[in-house]
Amino acid sequence: MRVHVDAEKCQGHNRCYSLAPELFDVDDLGNAVELNDGNVPEGLEHKARLAVANCPEYAITISE
Amino acid sequence: MTVNRHPPVTDFATDFDHTDPTWVNNPFPIWDELRATCPIAHSDRYGGTWLPVTHEHVSAIAYDTDNFTSRAVVVSEVRPGPLDLPAPIGVAPPITSDPPFHAMARRLLLPAFAPRKVDALEPFTRQLCNDLLDALEGKDIVDAAVEYAQHIPLRVIAKMLGFPTEDADYFRHVIHLILEEGITATEDDDERLVEGQALDAYFDNQIADHVANPRDDLTTFLLEAELDGNKLMHEHVRGTMLLILVAGIDTTWSAIGSALWHLAHNPEDLKRLAAEPDLMPFAIEEMLRAYAPVTMARLVAQDVEIGGCPMKEGDWVLLPFPAANRDPEFFDRADEVIIDREENRHAAFGLGIHRCLGSNLARMELRVAVEEWVKRFPNFELADPSAVTWAAGQVRGPRSIPVRLPG
Numbered sequence: 001m002r003v004h005v006d007a008e009k010c011q012g013h014n015r016c017y018s019l020a021p022e023l024f025d026v027d028d029l030g031n032a033v034e035l036n037d038g039n040v041p042e043g044l045e046h047k048a049r050l051a052v053a054n055c056p057e058y059a060i061t062i063s064e
Numbered sequence: 065m066t067v068n069r070h071p072p073v074t075d076f077a078t079d080f081d082h083t084d085p086t087w088v089n090n091p092f093p094i095w096d097e098l099r100a101t102c103p104i105a106h107s108d109r110y111g112g113t114w115l116p117v118t119h120e121h122v123s124a125i126a127y128d129t130d131n132f133t134s135r136a137v138v139v140s141e142v143r144p145g146p147l148d149l150p151a152p153i154g155v156a157p158p159i160t161s162d163p164p165f166h167a168m169a170r171r172l173l174l175p176a177f178a179p180r181k182v183d184a185l186e187p188f189t190r191q192l193c194n195d196l197l198d199a200l201e202g203k204d205i206v207d208a209a210v211e212y213a214q215h216i217p218l219r220v221i222a223k224m225l226g227f228p229t230e231d232a233d234y235f236r237h238v239i240h241l242i243l244e245e246g247i248t249a250t251e252d253d254d255e256r257l258v259e260g261q262a263l264d265a266y267f268d269n270q271i272a273d274h275v276a277n278p279r280d281d282l283t284t285f286l287l288e289a290e291l292d293g294n295k296l297m298h299e300h301v302r303g304t305m306l307l308i309l310v311a312g313i314d315t316t317w318s319a320i321g322s323a324l325w326h327l328a329h330n331p332e333d334l335k336r337l338a339a340e341p342d343l344m345p346f347a348i349e350e351m352l353r354a355y356a357p358v359t360m361a362r363l364v365a366q367d368v369e370i371g372g373c374p375m376k377e378g379d380w381v382l383l384p385f386p387a388a389n390r391d392p393e394f395f396d397r398a399d400e401v402i403i404d405r406e407e408n409r410h411a412a413f414g415l416g417i418h419r420c421l422g423s424n425l426a427r428m429e430l431r432v433a434v435e436e437w438v439k440r441f442p443n444f445e446l447a448d449p450s451a452v453t454w455a456a457g458q459v460r461g462p463r464s465i466p467v468r469l470p471g
């Protein structure tokens with residue numbers, strides 16, 4: 001599973017980073033970036049889905 | 065509480081007023097009713113105002129920066145005049161700015177409010193909360209809004225800007241005038257003018273002091289910042305200070321107050337939160353969803369039709385994010401507060417390019433304030449539910465919450 005942040009849509013709400021700091025980081029402006037190329041380590045799939053479901057801007061997508 | 069100078073509302077679908085006591089005390093039934101009957105209401109008040117109440121319409125307008133301008137974001141009898149800074153900058157950038165200037169003004173401030181900067185303020189905030197709680201120990205009945213919630217953002221913002229914390233009372237006065245009195249002020253209101261000049265003079269003093277003694281705070285940051293290779297215009301610095309005071313204090317005070325008010329009359333939630341601190345992040349987001357304090361506003365920039373409603377250039381549009389957050393089309397069990405709600409795509413901090421700049425700061429203050437309160441007083445209750453009062457205007461939160469502390 002991989003997560004992807006659409007930088008055009010991300011407005012830095014930081015929901016993803018607070019829910020899943022293992023999967024996302026934030027830059028100096030507070031916008032999100034995926035960690036380790038978006039690869040979701042085993043066991044963190046639920047957190048990835050939570051991040052998707054909580055992003056107010058629909059900026060995160062998952063690909064299997 | 066503000067004296068309401070407007071006639072009472074009898075029909076919210078055709079004559080709503082967000083300062084009406086019915087709305088101020090409990091707006092949720094009004095929005096529920098409108099959602100079912102008239103999802104974009106219109107009122108002739110304030111020279112013509114629209115009110116969308118579904119998540120769909122609120123977000124469509126928030127994203128549409130072509131047809132809706134942010135030049136003015138607080139509905140009042142006065143629309144911005146020719147003497148105010150014109151779009152796209154506006155009087156308090158970047159909240160009053162439109163593209164393309166908006167992105168530059170915002171980019172400039174974002175680093176100061178990014179998570180890592182905010183994390184650095186957490187120990188200060190936690191200490192502050194504990195000092196306030198110490199002062200409540202041993203009392204029977206205290207006002208959680210006045211004696212606790214309101215002091216937290218006042219002092220955190222003063223600390224961030226590098227203003228003396230003793231001036232907190234003055235800020236509270238200014239904010240009250242702008243947010244609660246401003247909405248009913250008329251153009252030739254002398255008092256308003258005089259207050260505005262006094263505030264400008266206050267900012268000028270702080271700026272002069274920081275020019276002479278630069279230090280590690282937001283004021284020095286603003287004075288040293290560059291936009292397109294130039295230092296910021298003096299008015300830009302002052303406007304941004306005004307924005308941070310107005311946007312950073314009442315809002316967070318309201319969010320903390322609403323959360324404590326909820327816990328004060330929902331003992332099961334309080335008990336669960338005290339026993340399961342891991343729930344806190346979800347509970348905080350749920351409080352933000354259910355009691356989002358901020359309703360924004362826009363002016364229609366050019367005639368446009370939204371949801372079949374003909375909006376005319378110069379009309380006001382209220383953007384009630386709290387109503388969007390209660391839309392049952394968008395949220396499961398939207399009218400219930402579920403403190404372990406896991407999926408919560410709420411819009412408490414707005415949507416699109418104007419996402420609340422201070423959202424990381426506000427969320428940290430809210431979390432720390434609730435954590436420390438619950439740790440200290442794991443059982444407390446409303447002393448007198450009828451004594452709770454709510455702020456009028458576009459920022460909604462309890463202004464008095466008498467609670468009984470365990471003996």
Ligand code: SF4
Pocket residue numbers: 005009010011012013014015016017030031032054055056057058059060
């Ligand atoms: S939750 Fe969405 S908008 Fe917020 S930082 Fe993450 S990707 Fe960006």
